[in-house]
Amino acid sequence: MHSIAIVAAAVLPGPALADVITIRSNEWCPYNCETGSEQPGYMVEVLTEAFAYSGHSIRYENRPRNRALRESRMGMFDGLIGAAPQGVARYVIPATPLARVQPVIAVRAASGFSYQGVESFDGILVSAEHGYNFTGEIDRYLTRHANDLRRIDLVFQSNAGALGLRKLLAGRIDALLGHQAVLSYLAGRQGVSEQIRLIAVGAPVEVYVAFSPAARNSRRYAALFDIGMSQLARSGRLDALRRKYGLEQEP
Template sequence: MVWTGTAKADVIRVRADDWCPYNCSEQKKGYGIEVAEEVFAAAGHRVQYQLAPWSRSLEDCLRGEIDAVIGAAPVDSPDLVFGAEPIGQWDSTFVIRKGQSWRYDGVASLERIKLAAIIGYIYMDPVGGYIEANKKNRARVDPVGGTQPLEQSLKMVAAGRIDAAVESRAVLEYKLRQMGLTGKLDYAGATQSGPIYIAFSPKHPKAREYADLLDQGVARLRASGRLRQILDRYGVRDWK
């Protein structure tokens, strides 16, 4: 079937920090970026993807200085333009050094550890509420920034500089394999999961059109089996 999109070819600027396997380096781009590129190329558009710190990416998207962010949830900002099709699932999974006994068992259990928290991230409740309430208490929450904040956080856990890091399970599995830390860090419990999206700037006049194109494209890739092929390269299961 031939795609029917806008006649004019657009460059859709997408930014986020490294959050593999959803979005990775600018060379191995991540399955979410690969999906977006295929969907928008079929509509005659081009995706321009670059890494940038998450907090800056989100602010730039809300101001209209870029067109989209990848890895967003509605909790990040209700002003972003979301489609109906998520690009994956996100949860709060904790990792600790191997041999440590701590396990996540509700918010009260977090008071016994020093937790890494990535600057600018909006964490799902109840973990998000705890981090917000303790963000100035360095004995409980250690802020980490930059374009590779998760890698830095995991190195700090492995070195014993902090007790735990928290991230999506899919991201942790990928990153631990990449860093050679599988078997050196342990999973220590998780919260309920929720959907994440490629979200578009509320300042862009075609934001809703782009979101609709992405919805149609993801559904089409899934139906054809092409989505499965892309996900297999990253060791990821379809979230639907």
């Protein structure tokens, strides 16, 4: 506690120095949802409330994931959310994750598919959204076979998850890689929850807010975020936000 107070004294600004911190991400509900909606997403609300402790506000906008990665590297905005550290190696990453997400494979409900390692993908077409991490083994498989259209359907569109579910149920792909809460949310929106089966793979993945390597305030923002998150955790507010977005059962 004493060390947190010392860090806070070093980085907390006075009221006149309150910043508007610009954050971008693709739509990945319920973690980050549509810009300007009444429920902008769990991670957006966590970020907003964590920075409110230091008097800062958040301006969040949706961007396609590849564009958000490219523009944040250039310092065109302050940071992006929902990033796994291995995908943003040169960014400034706080010590505290925004969320933990469970990688899953979606298959048709009647499918007999079971996952016993990437050898299970032999002979089937697997779809994944470009730029996401799943497990080390699966990530290596996707990289190794990225150009093999018989094995991998790599999707770059911002609506890759919703599109993937439609392709899965139409029989155009055999399996869809994603994350539990996101695919559950999308399946509910499409009214197809009973038509798919989600298979958990690997351990939950910690995802973070990643601050631009080219922005001058990134290290200060990372420190302020950690302080705000410790306050949210102690107050019980993090648990309340998880309940709001139906994430009580998430890791």
